[in-house]
Amino acid sequence: MPITNQNLWRANANNNFIGSPLNDDLHSDLVIVGAGYSGLCAALHAAEQGMRVRVLEAHTVGHGGSGRNVGLVNAGLWTPPDEVETTLGHVAGNTLNYALAAAPDLVFSLIEKHQIECEPLRHGTLHCATNNAGLRQLTQRLAQQVKRQAPVTLLGASNTQQRTGSRRFLGALLDPRAGTVQPLSYALGLAQAAAKAGAVIHTQSPVLTHQHNGKHWLVNTAHGSITADKLIHATNAYDSLSPHSKAFTRVDYVQFATQPLTLQQRASVLPNGEGCWDTNQVMSSFRMDKSGRLIIGGVGSLDGRGKGTHINWAHRKLRALFPQITHYKFEYMWHGHIAMTNNHLPKITQLGTNGIRLYGYSGRGIGPGTLFGTAAAKWAFNGDEHPLPVAITNPKPETYTHVKASYFDMGATLSHWLSCRF
Numbered sequence: 001m002p003i004t005n006q007n008l009w010r011a012n013a014n015n016n017f018i019g020s021p022l023n024d025d026l027h028s029d030l031v032i033v034g035a036g037y038s039g040l041c042a043a044l045h046a047a048e049q050g051m052r053v054r055v056l057e058a059h060t061v062g063h064g065g066s067g068r069n070v071g072l073v074n075a076g077l078w079t080p081p082d083e084v085e086t087t088l089g090h091v092a093g094n095t096l097n098y099a100l101a102a103a104p105d106l107v108f109s110l111i112e113k114h115q116i117e118c119e120p121l122r123h124g125t126l127h128c129a130t131n132n133a134g135l136r137q138l139t140q141r142l143a144q145q146v147k148r149q150a151p152v153t154l155l156g157a158s159n160t161q162q163r164t165g166s167r168r169f170l171g172a173l174l175d176p177r178a179g180t181v182q183p184l185s186y187a188l189g190l191a192q193a194a195a196k197a198g199a200v201i202h203t204q205s206p207v208l209t210h211q212h213n214g215k216h217w218l219v220n221t222a223h224g225s226i227t228a229d230k231l232i233h234a235t236n237a238y239d240s241l242s243p244h245s246k247a248f249t250r251v252d253y254v255q256f257a258t259q260p261l262t263l264q265q266r267a268s269v270l271p272n273g274e275g276c277w278d279t280n281q282v283m284s285s286f287r288m289d290k291s292g293r294l295i296i297g298g299v300g301s302l303d304g305r306g307k308g309t310h311i312n313w314a315h316r317k318l319r320a321l322f323p324q325i326t327h328y329k330f331e332y333m334w335h336g337h338i339a340m341t342n343n344h345l346p347k348i349t350q351l352g353t354n355g356i357r358l359y360g361y362s363g364r365g366i367g368p369g370t371l372f373g374t375a376a377a378k379w380a381f382n383g384d385e386h387p388l389p390v391a392i393t394n395p396k397p398e399t400y401t402h403v404k405a406s407y408f409d410m411g412a413t414l415s416h417w418l419s420c421r422f
């Protein structure tokens with residue numbers, strides 16, 4: 001099969017969810033815009049608390065980042081925990097760090113509770129050092145994690161080679177709290193669980209406007225409307241309602257999946273199934289899926305002029321990491337948008353009376369989206385802001401978001417053009 005512009009996760013999803021478009025004028029306690037992890041976890045938990053919940057999704061469940069990501073269920077953010085505390089202050093930073101450290105527990109317990117078939121594998125993740133600077137970075141991260149009693153360990157080069165099957169790394173930070181999932185199947189399973197709990201999910205129903213009329217939220221689609229007491233706006237990087245809000249910088253990330261490797265090949269690449277990413281400034285990732293496909297990812301987009309460069313990079317990267325894989329074909333390639341905030345921290349902003357917006361996971365949204373959505377349901381239920389992992393702030397546009405997006409795009413293309421050539 002030749003490589004196609006197709007998302008592997010969509011092609012082999014374990015679950016299905018077919019909602020119906022909104023074609024009526026209805027009332028609910030809570031309306032949620034966006035059916036990714038954030039919106040679906042909010043819907044599931046609010047419905048479980050007895051709220052009448054409607055979700056409006058512009059396309060299909062998992063159309064956004066939740067159906068396109070790498071599937072690494074990480075504990076914490078990209079931003080090291082000390083930096084989180086410096087940015088938010090000790091108490092708020094500490095609260096967010098501890099909540100996110102437990103986010104994989106939340107994800108894997110939801111999977112267990114609702115029996116979601118999404119290839120869950122909790123064998124840890126490896127953050128791999130590509131050079132001495134990367135190794136120093138990992139040593140600092142290790143110290144910060146150990147200070148917080150996190151069970152992470154720094155592996156040496158030979159141990160890293162044994163686990164990854166690649167000689168390219170000087171070491172790796174192993175985080176056993178983390179793991180991998182089939183990301184779209186996780187989203188579809190959440191949708192099934194939310195619907196079972198009583199939430200109604202309308203797909204193919206793009207929200208055109210939402211406003212508070214002093215009494216209720218009024219949310220309009222082309223063929224219907226919903227009035228509701230509370231609103232959660234959970235569109236993250238895929239927001240079609242306010243695409244010019246400058247709330248974050250959009251960064252694209254592209255992935256390539258091989259055909260299922262042979263048993264012999266599989267024995268020599270990630271035999272234990274950890275999900276991996278590296279310390280390069282222009283980061284890349286690699287993991288296996290359940291059927292033995294090797295998936296390589298990096299910053300970049302398949303739209304526009306960089307496409308050929310990214311495809312060539314993926315081949316060179318695979319051969320550089322795993323020269324033992326002499327015969328392979330890429331069969332799938334796809335990309336998605338990441339919502340990157342200035343300080344790389346997720347945000348909850350006020351959206352008028354009784355409305356909030358969750359966004360800005362900055363490339364780490366499986367655990368955080370699950371956590372933020374779950375906490376937002378508690379807020380919707382009783383208005384209590386206490387369970388939210390970050391304080392609600394007023395929206396503040398970020399500066400130069402378009403310039404930064406182009407910078408990331410061009411930087412990634414240049415880096416991929418140069419990388420693994422020598």
Ligand SMILES: Cc1cc2nc3c(=O)[nH]c(=O)nc-3n(C[C@H](O)[C@H](O)[C@H](O)COP(=O)(O)OP(=O)(O)OC[C@H]3O[C@@H](n4cnc5c(N)ncnc54)[C@H](O)[C@@H]3O)c2cc1C
Nearest residue numbers: 034036037038058064065066069070072207240336365366
């Ligand atoms: C390629 C890639 C790799 C990533 N890798 C990882 C990873 O390995 N680990 C990790 O933790 N995170 C990763 N992330 C980040 C993670 O996928 C996201 O942070 C997370 O999925 C965000 O979930 P969400 O529910 O907030 O938003 P989304 O999943 O993006 O959902 C938003 C939804 O809102 C809908 N929408 C938008 N506008 C409207 C409208 N007007 N009306 C109705 N609906 C609307 C969209 O169609 C979309 O379905 C990655 C992201 C990408 C793109």
